[in-house]
Amino acid sequence: MHWPESPALMAPLGDWFESHRRELPWRALELDGIHPDPYAVLVSELMLQQTQVATVIPYFKRWMERFPDASSLSDASDDEIHKFWEGLGYYRRARHLRASAQHIANHGWPTDIKGLIQLPGLGPYTAAAVASIAFQRPEPALDGNAFRVLARLLGIEGDPRLHAEPLRSWLRPALEKQGASRMTQGLMELGAMICTPDPKCGKCPLSVQCEARIMNATDRIPPIIQRIKPKESEIWLVAVEADGHWLLLEPAQKGLLAGLWKWPSVEAARLVGENLAAESGDTYTSHDLRSWPGWTQVYTHRREVVSPLHLRLEQRFEAPGGCRWIAAEDMARLALGKRDQRLRDLSKETGMAPLNDPPVASLLALIKHGANPVL
Numbered sequence: 001m002h003w004p005e006s007p008a009l010m011a012p013l014g015d016w017f018e019s020h021r022r023e024l025p026w027r028a029l030e031l032d033g034i035h036p037d038p039y040a041v042l043v044s045e046l047m048l049q050q051t052q053v054a055t056v057i058p059y060f061k062r063w064m065e066r067f068p069d070a071s072s073l074s075d076a077s078d079d080e081i082h083k084f085w086e087g088l089g090y091y092r093r094a095r096h097l098r099a100s101a102q103h104i105a106n107h108g109w110p111t112d113i114k115g116l117i118q119l120p121g122l123g124p125y126t127a128a129a130v131a132s133i134a135f136q137r138p139e140p141a142l143d144g145n146a147f148r149v150l151a152r153l154l155g156i157e158g159d160p161r162l163h164a165e166p167l168r169s170w171l172r173p174a175l176e177k178q179g180a181s182r183m184t185q186g187l188m189e190l191g192a193m194i195c196t197p198d199p200k201c202g203k204c205p206l207s208v209q210c211e212a213r214i215m216n217a218t219d220r221i222p223p224i225i226q227r228i229k230p231k232e233s234e235i236w237l238v239a240v241e242a243d244g245h246w247l248l249l250e251p252a253q254k255g256l257l258a259g260l261w262k263w264p265s266v267e268a269a270r271l272v273g274e275n276l277a278a279e280s281g282d283t284y285t286s287h288d289l290r291s292w293p294g295w296t297q298v299y300t301h302r303r304e305v306v307s308p309l310h311l312r313l314e315q316r317f318e319a320p321g322g323c324r325w326i327a328a329e330d331m332a333r334l335a336l337g338k339r340d341q342r343l344r345d346l347s348k349e350t351g352m353a354p355l356n357d358p359p360v361a362s363l364l365a366l367i368k369h370g371a372n373p374v375l
């Protein structure tokens with residue numbers, strides 16, 4: 001690849017960032033030294049994985065008030081960190097953050113990329129972002145936004161991620177010369193605010209030399225990579241209520257939603273054609289079954305069409321293995337994932353009109369037989 005040298009090509013970015021940057025609570029005013037609070041950079045980068053800046057800001061502020069440094073976070077319980085992360089999704093990030101904090105509290109900060117990448121939850125991008133923003137190391141951090149900017153600037157045809165290593169080598173001298181923190185954040189900011197999928201080239205500090213703009217090819221560089229269509233399933237998410245208690249699944253130790261409580265759920269397809277009521281011998285004559293408005297829950301690789309149900313029984317039955325009856329007044333204290341929080345909010349009100357379908361006995365038989373979430 002014959003790309004013009006990065007220090008000259010990227011030079012206008014530093015000044016542009018100084019004068020156009022957004023003030024974000026984790027950003028240092030001073031761009032040339034070591035960041036005064038590397039922990040704030042680490043927290044922000046973990047939170048920003050998969051989540052928009054505007055969503056992260058209030059979470060970041062709350063988190064920093066409760067866990068202002070690595071040692072205060074290292075002693076926190078699962079329940080507490082999940083509670084402070086509740087609504088951000090991808091809860092593994094919170095546990096990774098605590099594990100990193102424990103390492104830092106015990107051994108001090110690793111300040112180079114080799115040490116940072118050993119911290120839990122830090123892949124090459126996040127480790128490079130922390131190394132450059134917090135410690136001024138010339139480590140290019142390439143995420144989707146950065147790849148888009150560089151692909152356009154250099155006129156790279158095809159998937160720019162295939163050129164990740166040459167791009168890092170190319171960019172490094174610009175970070176060395178103009179400042180790692182300034183250039184890394186400048187590239188992030190340009191990708192977020194100006195060189196967006198529909199770019200605002202008229203406002204771009206790099207427009208004079210941008211190959212894609214010169215070739216009038218910003219609509220095809222970089223190409224849109226087709227994603228695999230996510231799998232879709234339909235579920236009943238069931239809030240079973242009896243004697244002022246709700247039936248919930250206890251948190252799993254591992255997996256995507258480890259540490260979070262869940263409502264029982266049943267795949268709608270499992271109720272079709274099954275007569276588990278007769279099989280289980282259960283009859284629930286005294287019940288009230290209603291629905292709430294449903295929604296579609298989108299995960300990275302699948303979508304769930306959620307039909308929330310409110311099933312009120314006269315009395316509790318023995319909680320099945322892995323489940324527990326939770327007193328209504330304790331519900332607010334539990335850490336739940338986004339989908340399950342939504343049902344907790346709904347559960348403060350009675351559902352809509354009474355239902356006859358799905359059959360209550362079959363539904364309960366499936367719950368008792370371990371019809372638990374797919375996650």
Ligand code: SF4
Pocket residue numbers: 149152153194195196199200201202204205206207208210211212213218
């Ligand atoms: S000129 Fe346009 S396409 Fe090129 S880097 Fe700037 S915003 Fe992106």
